[in-house]
Amino acid sequence: MIEVHVIDVPEFQAMVDTMRAKTAVTITGPVKGYWTISAPDELTFDRKAMKMKPAVWYGIFTGGLNGEIAHWGRDEVRVVGTNRAL
Amino acid sequence: MTEKLATRDDASSAKSFNEAMGIGTGDLAGVRHAVDDGIQLALHGVDHTARPTWKLNETVEFYRDVLGLPLVHAITARGWGPPGHHDFLHFFFDAGKGATIAFFYYIGSERPEKYTPEGHHFYFATHTAWAVDSEEELASWKETLEKRGIQVSPYTRHEILESIYFTDPNGYPVEITRRLRETQEIDEVDARLTMQAAMEVESEARAASRLMDDIDAVWRRKAKLVDIYKKEDAK
Numbered sequence: 001m002i003e004v005h006v007i008d009v010p011e012f013q014a015m016v017d018t019m020r021a022k023t024a025v026t027i028t029g030p031v032k033g034y035w036t037i038s039a040p041d042e043l044t045f046d047r048k049a050m051k052m053k054p055a056v057w058y059g060i061f062t063g064g065l066n067g068e069i070a071h072w073g074r075d076e077v078r079v080v081g082t083n084r085a086l
Numbered sequence: 087m088t089e090k091l092a093t094r095d096d097a098s099s100a101k102s103f104n105e106a107m108g109i110g111t112g113d114l115a116g117v118r119h120a121v122d123d124g125i126q127l128a129l130h131g132v133d134h135t136a137r138p139t140w141k142l143n144e145t146v147e148f149y150r151d152v153l154g155l156p157l158v159h160a161i162t163a164r165g166w167g168p169p170g171h172h173d174f175l176h177f178f179f180d181a182g183k184g185a186t187i188a189f190f191y192y193i194g195s196e197r198p199e200k201y202t203p204e205g206h207h208f209y210f211a212t213h214t215a216w217a218v219d220s221e222e223e224l225a226s227w228k229e230t231l232e233k234r235g236i237q238v239s240p241y242t243r244h245e246i247l248e249s250i251y252f253t254d255p256n257g258y259p260v261e262i263t264r265r266l267r268e269t270q271e272i273d274e275v276d277a278r279l280t281m282q283a284a285m286e287v288e289s290e291a292r293a294a295s296r297l298m299d300d301i302d303a304v305w306r307r308k309a310k311l312v313d314i315y316k317k318e319d320a321k
Contacts, residue, residue: 005312007276010267011245031316033272053243061302062280064309069302086310 002043002081005064006035014050015060019043034063043067043079103168132185134178135214137258139189140197142175144255149187152234155179158186181216203257215249215261224248224264246273279315283307 006015008030016035019025025043029035037043047057060077061069068082100106120126139145150157160177172192179187203209218224228238228250239251249263284304291298298304 003309003313005309007272009245009270009272032318033275034312034316036316055242055244059245061305062308063276064279064283064312065302065305066309066313082306084306086306 002039002041002067002079003064004037004043004061004067004079006037007063008033008035011052011056012060012063014052015045018046018049041081042070045077045079047075047077100167103171106167131183132181132214134181134186134188136176136188136190137256138201139191139256140195140201141255142191145189145191146177148255149179152236153179153231155181155187187214187216203253210259213251213259213261215247215263218262218264220264221248224250224262227262275315279311280304280308283311 004015006012006029016027016037019027019037022039024039024041026038027035028038045060047054050057052060054074057074065079066082066086067079068084069077070080071078103109146157149155156179158178158180160175162173162175164173165171166174172195174193175191177189177191181187218227224241228241231238231252236252242249242251243266246266246269247263248266249261251259251261253259284307287298287303287307
């Protein structure tokens, strides 16, 4: 299970909003200031869809990432599940 | 307050440069924390920043004449106590709200090699960001300086700041920034958890005599800390 925690502040809100329509993605929160996006196998974030500036994009997992970054690009990042220790 | 004005020690009584400047070892072993004595110290903004210059004319021309910041104070001195200290000028440009941008010009010195500006993020990390109050003001700085012939960076939106950058004739980076929003309680909570995660990962790496691998390790540890934080009893 992948979990991405997102701080409930304006600059990261699009991470939550663009995940709402996706099947197999669960969004909970905000709980004590954090949204949590979870998915069983894979999560893909699209920078342009989120209208996110690069300086914020490069820090999108600053809220916490339980997962492995399988692809890291300027416009797309793909996360897969991991067994690595947190 | 325990010191009386008349008996306070004065830098002129210092026996060495290190003593005069309060240069310590950096070792925190045995150093007490604020929570131990319960005294809450506070700062109230910037008085001045200071950097050395070996380009006196260009520095004054840039800050006073190109940027248009008033030259508000200048100190001249023949040495400064410790042997080997150059005669110098120390001059200050108004940066708003009582703050100033200051320079030292050491007479008869040439710039040592290690002070040569570098096109590297390590070098650019040492900078000061000067505040403006609005988007209009930030745009005015960028457009006006460009029209005056200064190379200015594109706008960069960080999480809570929007900034432009340029360099002065010394090669020092200057940042002009505006706050996009005020920080909230969650920003403080998040900063605490982020730094706790990073400090834990750094301690573990150091104990294993290696460097931290990547930010991913911090993000994973942060996920664990946020999980715990969310489950703690609500305040």
